[in-house]
Amino acid sequence: EPIYPGDIGCYDLAYNPPLEAVDVQICMGGSFGIANGLAHVVEAPIIAHLGDSTFFHAGIPPLINAVYNKANITMVILDNSATAMTGFQPHPGTGYTAIGDETIQLKIEDIARACGVKFVEVIDPFDLKKATETIEKAIRFDGPAVIVSRKLCTVIELREKRERKEKVIPYYIDQDKCNIKCDACIELLGCPAIIKQDGKTIIDSSLCTGCGICAQICPYKAIIEEKE
Numbered sequence: 001e002p003i004y005p006g007d008i009g010c011y012d013l014a015y016n017p018p019l020e021a022v023d024v025q026i027c028m029g030g031s032f033g034i035a036n037g038l039a040h041v042v043e044a045p046i047i048a049h050l051g052d053s054t055f056f057h058a059g060i061p062p063l064i065n066a067v068y069n070k071a072n073i074t075m076v077i078l079d080n081s082a083t084a085m086t087g088f089q090p091h092p093g094t095g096y097t098a099i100g101d102e103t104i105q106l107k108i109e110d111i112a113r114a115c116g117v118k119f120v121e122v123i124d125p126f127d128l129k130k131a132t133e134t135i136e137k138a139i140r141f142d143g144p145a146v147i148v149s150r151k152l153c154t155v156i157e158l159r160e161k162r163e164r165k166e167k168v169i170p171y172y173i174d175q176d177k178c179n180i181k182c183d184a185c186i187e188l189l190g191c192p193a194i195i196k197q198d199g200k201t202i203i204d205s206s207l208c209t210g211c212g213i214c215a216q217i218c219p220y221k222a223i224i225e226e227k228e
Contacts, residue, residue, distance in 0.1 A: 003035075005046070005048040005049075007059075009050065009054055010051075019190045031049060032075055036065050039066075039071035051077070053082070060115070063144075064115050067115055067116040070144075074147065075147070081156070082156055093106055117145070120148070124150065124151060134147065158209060194214060
């Protein structure tokens, strides 16, 4: 079984069911540090993750340590262009200073390569097929590997859509196609908009952000985008 060291951020919620993708979490930057140690004492795949803000704050030293000590680990950096959990403060990857002035935008992938990481890939987490393939390659890679999973924070994206007066098109579940016993959309995704109600699996349109990940997961093609 893979081991998933986690870190400090909104992704802490992945500790809970149904995702259960955090095995241990201590402090900012701790995910990469713990992964470094585990790599030398266990044979299981080690997949550590932290956010972009945490990476700039405390993730770079343990990343260097992984390179220096040849740790066979996969490090996933969840880059949503925000310090979302504490109030959307800017960080070196956003291109803005604390007072809102434009400044140089540091790229996480450039930093990883500069630190000596040989396997560095940027993925779109909403492209499930390609993202899965890339992560599998990273796990098989002999040595430290870095995946930058880049997608704008949904809270910011929805805010910008409201400013543009752009409508969010939600998805719905075709009950004629849905296999109620499947639960892939619930167990694999953990989306708060997908719920059980009156013996059916439904999507709460008031919570759906229109990302479409659930439609990619559904093996019965029962999840469909609503028409405007």
